[in-house]
Amino acid sequence: MRKGLTKINFFFLLAIIVYIPFQSLAAEILSSFGLNSSLVFWVSHFYEPILLILALISFIIFLTKKISAPLIYLVLAILLLGLCSFLWSHDIGRSLEGFRFTLLFLAGLFVAMVWPFSQEEKNKLGKVFILVSLIVALGAILERFLPSHYWQMIGLSYDFGYGNFMVGNFFRSLSFLGGPNQLGSYLLPAFFIALFNLNKLLSSRKSQCFVLITLFLGIFLSMSRAAFIGLAFGLLIYIISVNIKRWKILLTVVFGLSLLILFSYQLYNSSLIFKDFIIHGQSQFLHLTALQSSWQYFKELDIFDKIFGIGLGTAGPLAVKYGEGIVSESWFFQIIFEMGVAGFILWLTLFVLILIGLVRKKMFGLFYALISVIITSLFLHTLADNPALSYSLFILIGLSLNHTKYEENTN
Numbered sequence: 276m277r278k279g280l281t282k283i284n285f286f287f288l289l290a291i292i293v294y295i296p297f298q299s300l301a302a303e304i305l306s307s308f309g310l311n312s313s314l315v316f317w318v319s320h321f322y323e324p325i326l327l328i329l330a331l332i333s334f335i336i337f338l339t340k341k342i343s344a345p346l347i348y349l350v351l352a353i354l355l356l357g358l359c360s361f362l363w364s365h366d367i368g369r370s371l372e373g374f375r376f377t378l379l380f381l382a383g384l385f386v387a388m389v390w391p392f393s394q395e396e397k398n399k400l401g402k403v404f405i406l407v408s409l410i411v412a413l414g415a416i417l418e419r420f421l422p423s424h425y426w427q428m429i430g431l432s433y434d435f436g437y438g439n440f441m442v443g444n445f446f447r448s449l450s451f452l453g454g455p456n457q458l459g460s461y462l463l464p465a466f467f468i469a470l471f472n473l474n475k476l477l478s479s480r481k482s483q484c485f486v487l488i489t490l491f492l493g494i495f496l497s498m499s500r501a502a503f504i505g506l507a508f509g510l511l512i513y514i515i516s517v518n519i520k521r522w523k524i525l526l527t528v529v530f531g532l533s534l535l536i537l538f539s540y541q542l543y544n545s546s547l548i549f550k551d552f553i554i555h556g557q558s559q560f561l562h563l564t565a566l567q568s569s570w571q572y573f574k575e576l577d578i579f580d581k582i583f584g585i586g587l588g589t590a591g592p593l594a595v596k597y598g599e600g601i602v603s604e605s606w607f608f609q610i611i612f613e614m615g616v617a618g619f620i621l622w623l624t625l626f627v628l629i630l631i632g633l634v635r636k637k638m639f640g641l642f643y644a645l646i647s648v649i650i651t652s653l654f655l656h657t658l659a660d661n662p663a664l665s666y667s668l669f670i671l672i673g674l675s676l677n678h679t680k681y682e683e684n685t686n
Contacts, residue, residue: 284390285400288670291322291383292404296411296461296663299453303431323379324607330382333389346628346676347388350381353621356614357587363680364586369597373588377613380658380665401468402476404667409486412493414450415458419496440603448496457661459494459502460651464644464668466490467509471640501654509647569603573611584615592660606652606659629672638667638675644668 294301302319306312337347357378364370397553418425423438423446440447440455447455465536468479469486477483511532518524591609594600604607611619626649633642648668651657658665 300451307430369588376659379621384669384673415493447498455497456499459499460498461664463647467644468640490630501651505647505651508650509643569608628680
């Protein structure tokens with residue numbers, strides 16, 4: 276019985292990793308057949324109710340096994356605080372939708388941590404993630420050779436896909452995802468996992484180089500500034516950490532970065548194309564305005580709302596969707612508004628415990644992947660509006676930090 280349930284959980288997590296990067300495309304294809312919007316939603320989000328059921332079963336297993344794992348308790352505390360926000364919500368439907376956006380992927384982390392997956396199963400999920408990410412990156416590259424709005428040639432809606440997002444006169448790649456920022460941030464974990472080649476996921480040095488170059492090009496063609504910063508920050512920390520005692524190398528890195536910054540500054544002032552690439556038209560101004568407005572709004576909240584938030588779904592992507600709420604342009608501000616300072620502290624503690632756990636397990640690819648995503652989330656609602664990233668990354672993290680020993684838990 277236990278082995279059977281473990282297999283069900285394994286294949287379900289595998290299905291999520293394979294399917295979710297193509298979820299936006301699936302929804303568009305279903306809509307092109309004229310299906311009811313509610314039916315399209317539930318079919319394209321089929322994994323959510325299943326995940327909730329498996330998470331509930333996992334919770335029962337967690338209670339009966341009396342597992343002592345601080346990280347799991349912290350995940351449950353965040354989910355509980357999110358559920359408590361329903362109590363002071365003025366719109367239960369929107370709050371429920373906010374739970375889906377902000378917290379549901381933690382259920383994937385919970386399931387991945389509780390069940391006794393074998394090392395072979397963990398490695399298989401890692402390989403599948405790299406393969407799917409490679410397909411997505413190749414899609415981003417190949418669509419550069421296709422006409423804009425090529426998806427519309429097969430009957431999809433005009434606002435989906437390549438041709439809808441530009442920087443200056445250049446189209447931004449989306450591949451199969453819903454937007455270029457989603458593409459850039461989704462590929463970040465795969466890049467760092469491939470860089471460290473965790474558990475020998477890639478068979479040779481040549482295949483590793485091919486995957487890294489392809490993923491880098493996919494990130495670059497997304498033209499997502501937040502993804503660039505996340506990638507650069509992760510690589511910089513990596514270079515510093517592996518050369519911490521080699522002062523000549525570090526001095527060379529600092530000198531090289533100084534020259535790059537100086538060159539970029541000169542190019543910014545002399546090239547309108549490069550300037551537009553940096554500021555993305557009005558995007559930079561809107562980001563700064565949103566951050567300033569968010570800080571001012573937070574200062575005006577009463578003490579209860581500052582501590583516990585004003586409810587899920589009131590900030591971030593849903594504010595954009597409903598045209599009402601706070602568009603903070605930062606996942607961290609979104610958490611502060613939706614879950615308050617209490618929720619923000621819980622999330623920061625979760626990140627710290629995960630990072631410590633990944634270092635102890637020597638899962639450095641995921642360590643740098645999470646750091647890069649955290650940096651990206653400073654500038655976008657990354658973990659809320661990009662399920663392809665959040666589900667895949669936290670499932671892999673859950674598997675890496677899984678507390679169980681396969682041989683002791685499948686008898």
